[in-house]
Amino acid sequence: MRARVYALALCLAVIAFALGGVLLRFFLSSGTSVPEAAPARSIPNTDVNPYGANFFLAREVEEWKREKTVKMAAEAGIGWAKQQFPWAEIEPRKGDFNWEKYDHIVELCHKYGLQIIARLDRPPDWSRRDNTIPEAPPDDFEDYGDFVYHFVRRYRGRIRYIQVWNEPNIFPEWGNRPVDPAGYVELLRIAYRRAKEADPNVYVLSAPLAITLGEPHPEPGKWRSMNDLDFLEGMYRAGAKDYFDILSANAFGFDRPPEDPPDPQVLNFSRVLLLREIMERHGDADKPIWFNEYGWNAAPEDFPPEKLIWGRVSEERQAEYILRGIELARARWPWAGVFNIWYFRQVGHITPDEAEYYFRMVDVDFTPRRVYYAVKDAAAALKVAGPGHYEETNPAVSIGAGWQAAIEPRASGQACVVSDVAGASLSFAFKGGDVDLIALRDEGAGRLYVTLDGRSVAGLPRDEEGRSYVDLRSPNPQWRARVPLVRGAGSGQHVLRLTVAGEGRCVVDAFEVAMAPAPSFPYGPSALLAGALAALSWLLNRELSRGRGRPPV
Numbered sequence: 001m002r003a004r005v006y007a008l009a010l011c012l013a014v015i016a017f018a019l020g021g022v023l024l025r026f027f028l029s030s031g032t033s034v035p036e037a038a039p040a041r042s043i044p045n046t047d048v049n050p051y052g053a054n055f056f057l058a059r060e061v062e063e064w065k066r067e068k069t070v071k072m073a074a075e076a077g078i079g080w081a082k083q084q085f086p087w088a089e090i091e092p093r094k095g096d097f098n099w100e101k102y103d104h105i106v107e108l109c110h111k112y113g114l115q116i117i118a119r120l121d122r123p124p125d126w127s128r129r130d131n132t133i134p135e136a137p138p139d140d141f142e143d144y145g146d147f148v149y150h151f152v153r154r155y156r157g158r159i160r161y162i163q164v165w166n167e168p169n170i171f172p173e174w175g176n177r178p179v180d181p182a183g184y185v186e187l188l189r190i191a192y193r194r195a196k197e198a199d200p201n202v203y204v205l206s207a208p209l210a211i212t213l214g215e216p217h218p219e220p221g222k223w224r225s226m227n228d229l230d231f232l233e234g235m236y237r238a239g240a241k242d243y244f245d246i247l248s249a250n251a252f253g254f255d256r257p258p259e260d261p262p263d264p265q266v267l268n269f270s271r272v273l274l275l276r277e278i279m280e281r282h283g284d285a286d287k288p289i290w291f292n293e294y295g296w297n298a299a300p301e302d303f304p305p306e307k308l309i310w311g312r313v314s315e316e317r318q319a320e321y322i323l324r325g326i327e328l329a330r331a332r333w334p335w336a337g338v339f340n341i342w343y344f345r346q347v348g349h350i351t352p353d354e355a356e357y358y359f360r361m362v363d364v365d366f367t368p369r370r371v372y373y374a375v376k377d378a379a380a381a382l383k384v385a386g387p388g389h390y391e392e393t394n395p396a397v398s399i400g401a402g403w404q405a406a407i408e409p410r411a412s413g414q415a416c417v418v419s420d421v422a423g424a425s426l427s428f429a430f431k432g433g434d435v436d437l438i439a440l441r442d443e444g445a446g447r448l449y450v451t452l453d454g455r456s457v458a459g460l461p462r463d464e465e466g467r468s469y470v471d472l473r474s475p476n477p478q479w480r481a482r483v484p485l486v487r488g489a490g491s492g493q494h495v496l497r498l499t500v501a502g503e504g505r506c507v508v509d510a511f512e513v514a515m516a517p518a519p520s521f522p523y524g525p526s527a528l529l530a531g532a533l534a535a536l537s538w539l540l541n542r543e544l545s546r547g548r549g550r551p552p553v
Helices: 002-031 063-075 100-111 141-154 181-198 228-237 269-281 315-332 355-359 370-383 523-548
Strands: 051-054 080-086 115-121 161-164 203-205 223-225 247-252 289-295 336-341 388-391 397-399 404-407 415-419 425-431 434-441 447-452 469-471 478-486 493-500 506-514
Touching (some): 181 203, 289 315, 493 506
Parallel strands (some): 080 115, 289 336
Antiparallel strands (some): 388 506, 397 425, 404 415, 415 506, 434 506
16 A cells, blocks of 8 residues: 555656646746847848948058958957048059059958948049149049949949048038039039949948038138038939938037937037938938948047047947947937947057047057947847848848849848859848748749758758758749748747759848747646646545545545
């Protein structure tokens, strides 16, 4: 009898433990908070790594310093290198080009995964009769258009973003003459046309405007430096809308927090909202704004007040405000794209007695400042996608060799990546249960091999070698077609990889991530275990009652 009692007690304990495990697993899984889906960034060039910086790579003489600068930027999660390409250096004589130094800069950025935003300005002497102002535009704007054409053609597929001029609303960027919105628009029109001739898939950024309240010119009714809001209004009246893809804006915070509201008479970060109002008033709301020079100055407390052109905050506040400004913009401004922090590192041409020295992320001797580490932590969090819709430009997507980016109005976000190169692959890092690919299906499409965390994916067809794949071929062309890839991936981070099989053209447009459905209450197992628990309890009670000589309860 004693053996039966022990056996029943042991079975009872096992069943109770199993029931407790089933219930605990359910309550733990159902109690886990499900992250909200990230809002879709449908305006072109907004679902991007927002962290960029301005660089002075062309000024660097020692090669190891140039490479270390780019390497440190990549390690901090910086995805964009805003770099000037001076026309005067590249084409010192009409038709005679010196590309070597800039070829190397382009290759270096490519090596470390930084995309270049190329600022094209600083005309050569041969392009002007009056060379007293080096920044002044050329006499014949078509000469600049020729340079833009040669530049874009040379770096086609490697540089996809060019900025036409810089701050044309102030002296000396428009020369020793009154600034002229219509004149700049004519330069922009020519540059846009020639850039698209060289590469239809290049994006043209307008020149950023210096944020200023203006300075009158000696000539009545004209301006030496024009209020940036008035200048942008003048650009639109001159027809600028048709000649740029992305509006560039400067956004210095001065000594005010990012949340400081916009005011036409105040220079602050939120002033960009006033530029946006002008864009929307002229029917240009479907374009993004990228931030050309962005940041707060962290000059020392004892820095001469008369030299504090941009105001000052502490280094702690500098790092905090830079991150807060980007977070605020991404949460509230669906048109905000890249933020190019001013600046990453300089080569010694800016001295400590200048306020500009104290914008840096990294010192001349490569010592990182507080803002460097803050950006590094923030950028790392964007490399894994949660629930939501993500364009192929999202930082969670890593695109390898063999893919070409294309502007395509029918695609999600009006862009996609295309490849017919066998073995070309891209990856997508995510947390979630289900993943769908958004792609083009048509008769010319091919297959993509699909792996999840390095293994074949359950539920997908397999070829003769056991590789899981999706076939994008279809007799009925369909853009933004939804192609299921992964179901029930489980908790944790995963890496999805797509590889071109080489049997046609593959167009990758976007990804969508969803969490696995919330678990339903385990009625069946719970009822079965509860019934077994009740039966064993009754049997155990009967055996114990017999041992005491009493009838069982």
